Amino acid sequence: GENVEQHxxxxxxxxxxxxxxxxTYSDSASNYFPWYKQELGKGPQLIIDIRxxxxxxxxxxxxxxxxxxxxxxxxxxxxxxxxxxxxxxxxASRTTDSWGKFQFGAGTQVVVTP
Amino acid sequence: GAVVSQHPSRVICKSGTSVKxxxxxxxxxxxxxxxxxxxxxxSLMLMATSNEGSKATYEQxxxxxxxxxxxxxxxxxxxxxxxxxxxxxxxxICSALGLxxxxxxxxxxxxxxxxx
Numbered sequence: 001g002e003n004v005e006q007h008x009x010x011x012x013x014x015x016x017x018x019x020x021x022x023x024t025y026s027d028s029a030s031n032y033f034p035w036y037k038q039e040l041g042k043g044p045q046l047i048i049d050i051r052x053x054x055x056x057x058x059x060x061x062x063x064x065x066x067x068x069x070x071x072x073x074x075x076x077x078x079x080x081x082x083x084x085x086x087x088x089x090x091x092a093s094r095t096t097d098s099w100g101k102f103q104f105g106a107g108t109q110v111v112v113t114p
Numbered sequence: 115g116a117v118v119s120q121h122p123s124r125v126i127c128k129s130g131t132s133v134k135x136x137x138x139x140x141x142x143x144x145x146x147x148x149x150x151x152x153x154x155x156x157s158l159m160l161m162a163t164s165n166e167g168s169k170a171t172y173e174q175x176x177x178x179x180x181x182x183x184x185x186x187x188x189x190x191x192x193x194x195x196x197x198x199x200x201x202x203x204x205x206x207i208c209s210a211l212g213l214x215x216x217x218x219x220x221x222x223x224x225x226x227x228x229x230x
Binding site for chain 1: 120155
């Protein structure tokens with residue numbers, strides 16, 4: 001089955017700097033890659049996603065890149081703000097079967113210091 | 115749009131009792147919902163897939179008689195933890211797929227279960 005690895009496990013950045021989180025996946029048939037932000041004691045919130053027919057997607061300060069050949073995708077947050085502090089999870093899924101079950105990465109704790 | 119609610123948000127119960135957690139899609143219909151369990155500082159672990167009108171599909175190692183799932187309508191799935199024990203204490207989160215057929219999962223706010 002699918003295996004998703006996520007790095008780093010923790011990331012500390014100064015406010016205004018950029019943050020990058022990387023994930024690799026094992027199943028070449030995976031074709032949907034969402035990123036979720038989870039604040040303490042809350043459920044995950046979808047912040048951006050990308051499908052396998054696209055190499056990059058951007059939404060304001062957040063961008064995701066996908067390299068299908070290398071089977072890795074990354075989340076980029078620019079101009080970080082204290083409210084970006086949270087745990088971020090990547091996931092991979094096949095939309096063609098298994099009801100599109102997600103395989104999640106282990107998560108990255110991002111701390112943005114003022 | 116795409117709001118998912120869970121009730122209760124927090125529950126404390128005695129060992130041996132059963133607890134029901136509700137997951138509702140508020141502004142869309144969801145044929146498929148997922149139930150996850152999350153331990154502190156860990157990732158989400160899929161427990162089961164719940165399809166409206168049919169039996170849930172459980173992941174390997176998850177006891178179906180322990181974690182009863184019912185998906186009776188397009189907007190409601192319930193998870194009942196039967197004969198709860200302290201080791202069942204955890205954060206339980208549901209998610210829903212929209213009817214439009216897209217791959218996005220929309221997550222509820224989670225339910226913190228503490229079994230004494």
